Structures are given as C-alpha cells and as structure tokens.
Amino acid sequence: MTNREELEKAKRHLESLKNAANKQLLSxxxxxxxxxxxxxxxxxxxxxxxxxxxxxxxxxxxxxxxAVKKDLFLAGEGFEDLKRVVSCTSCNQELDExxxxxxxxxxxxxxx
Ligand SMILES: [Zn+2]
Numbered sequence: 626m627t628n629r630e631e632l633e634k635a636k637r638h639l640e641s642l643k644n645a646a647n648k649q650l651l652s653x654x655x656x657x658x659x660x661x662x663x664x665x666x667x668x669x670x671x672x673x674x675x676x677x678x679x680x681x682x683x684x685x686x687x688x689x690x691x692a693v694k695k696d697l698f699l700a701g702e703g704f705e706d707l708k709r710v711v712s713c714t715s716c717n718q719e720l721d722e723x724x725x726x727x728x729x730x731x732x733x734x735x736x737x
Contacts, residue, residue, distance in 0.1 A: 628662060628690060635695035662690050671720070671729040692729040711735045 665684035668674050672689065676682035685693070711722045715733025722735055 628695075631695050632660070632662075638696050662693075664690060671718075671725075688732060689729040692725050692727050692732070694724055694726055711737070 660681045661683070662673075663676075663682060663684050664687045665674065666686045668684050668686050668689070670686060670689055671692075673683040673685045676684065707723050709722045710719050712719050712735070713728035713731065713733045714736050716728065716731045718728060718730050720728065720735060725735060727734060
C-alpha cells in the first residue's frame, strides 16, 4: 500500500469513527484531506518537521513515515489520554504505542 492509499484509508477510518461516536472527532475533514507527509531523510527518526508555509505538510524520514500510524497522526489532538509508553525490543527507545506500528528509529518491534 502506498502512503497515499494509506492516508486515504486512515481518512475513511477517522470519518467512520466520527460517525460512530456521533461527535466531531476532527476539526474538519478538509484538514485531513490536505495533510501530506513528505520524505526528507535529514529529519531525525521519530520526528516530524512542519513545512514553513503550509500547516498541513510535514517532513519526516521514510522509515518514520512507514512506522507512524497514519490515522492517529492525522487526528492530531485528543489522544493524549490513550498514551501508552512501550519500548523498542531492539534499541530500547521509549515510544507511545498509539502512534507507531514499529520502531521509527531501528525498525524493531515494540514490546507489549
Ligand atoms: Zn528501535
């Protein structure tokens, strides 16, 4: 699945969440529509660098883009309560499990 397809899927998922909860989970679907993740290998692993002039564009290295859970990244705020810190089984980096499918630093598995 390409990043674009994954973003589309995440967007549909978020829209269904909003409908199921019967409340506005997102500030606007327009905002999701225009969020883009662009590859920049100079950005540190696990980090996102906002675009200078567009608030909907973020740069991250390619491993970070693959590792991040797109739906939660796009939702932005409101997930702090669900924070669950786990550590990478390879490099021991501590990560918030809700945002990562795998370690954005070394591609290792996250502990359960
Ligand atoms: Zn790791």
